[in-house]
Amino acid sequence: MTHVKNALDVTLRWLCVLLLAALVLVVAWQVFTRQVLSAPSVWSEELAKYLFVWLSFFGTALVFGERGHIAVDFLVRRAPEHLQRAAAVLSQVVTFAFAALVLVYGGWQLSQLTWTQDVPSLPLMVGWLYLVLPVSGVLVLFYTVYHLVAVVRGVENATTDGEPDAV
């Protein structure tokens, strides 16, 4: 399972780096066509939006893999060790439920409903774009199971101590 996680981590990291780099280039192209060529590109804004959505959801999965989403955890940190562990387990269970219900189930329904709808200005179907929800959802499911097992077996600590990220 650890091998799968490591491979998945590396893949998602690369995906995020490439998506963000592509995003910079696409928007730079839009500025260039609008300001310099005075002939604004018709597809760049749509494409940038969808790259951004993919970056957001795949990045979300990656951060779940790192247990990096911000929480208000000062109460839990003051609790005794066994309660911390219980809270960590619960956290993974709730995340699993959210990913299964909203991202995978809700996202899949949405994608099916719009499968044959055209995206204006790009040769894509709306349903394909919504597919990012169930796909990233399945990745989140995998990560929550991984962390759940790791916390229960004592391989991972109940609380994470990362650098505080001001968001």
Next chain:
Amino acid sequence: MEVAAIAGLVLIVGIVALLALGIPISVAVGTSSALAAITVLGFENGLLTSAQQMFRGVNNFSLLAIPFFVLAGVIMNNGGIALRLVNFAKMLVGRAPGSLAQTNVAANAMFGAVSGSAVASVAAVGSTMGPLQAKEGYPRDFAAATNIASAPSGMIIPPSNLMIVYSLVSSTSVAALFVAGYVPGILWAAVCMAIVHVYARKRPELRVTEKLSAAARLRVAGQAVPALLLIVIVIGGILAGIFTPTEASCIAVLYSLVLSFVYRSIKVRDLGEILLDSGRTTAIVMFLVGVSAVMSWVMSFAQIPQMVTDALLTVSTNPYVLIVLIVVLLLVIGCFMDPTPAVLIFAPIFLPVVTAFGMDPVHFGIFMVLALSIGTITPPVGPVLFVGAKVSGMSIESVMRRLLPFFVGLVVLLLVVAMTPALSLWLPGLLGLA
């Protein structure tokens, strides 16, 4: 009980309970909102609507400015830009009492004016200024407190991602919010400078006697020009209507990248890590934005903002009393929550209240961002405090003691900004933005 009330109850109880258990804010908000949506629309449609609202919330071109400003901030944090701004600030401050502490404040404000990340600022400026001040005999806890107290000014001085998030939930113009942040942001720095002055006035040892020649001054100023030019390009470009904020943020990325390559402070092989760092922060923020879109949908269905407005109006109908009440609530919220989720969750709740007694949404945005920025330097959830203490090598407790006068000064500033609309609205009004 009617279905709207049940949905509202599920939402509020769910969020509070899940947050208290230490579950990530985004998951707490998303799960409770989805459950509330299910109580309204049934299982299938509730989940479908939740997924749809989440996607719709993220799928927004103007929010693209967020990853770009984050990316520009990370690039500048790695680059030699902070160092040149520090040197320029040092020259401007000259030989005033406590000059190095004053330099720290000015450098944080300037770094904020080009990047907008308080954490990047407290780390970049603090790690440069801290050792310098220690060498000149400044007490280390005081130096750290000055750095921490002044860093959040960058979240109010544009560009500011927090303002972009607020503009999304309040439907106000990013340009107006950006410009409105200048006066209160500079006042934040001025409050810090005043407190430093009071402290240093009676301590003649806290002066630097070194005097720069005219040639040296010119050189230092010249070196800071490329970095400061970013303000002209980004903010000037937005105000002149040349760029949208999203396009301007992309220009900021390219410009800071070119500068950092010229300064040889980053290499091509660092780019992967820089992009990854920014991608992570973007994902955390955007996932919050997505689940907040589901929450706003449920909240407006359950008429929660209306209930809060009615409840607050029964406390008092005097606008000043209500403002003080909201100030206290925002300060408490800011202690426990990062500013972005706090804006996403509470702006839709408080905005109807304040507009009901005639407050301008742009003014409220500034006042809210200011209040929540104070929260970043207070425990238990204070990222700027933690990072600032860490780069200075001091304990949180010893820094806290020195931080107290700054904290009092900033709360007074917050009340003044909240009660005086002109401080926020004068400049945007002058430029025809509000």
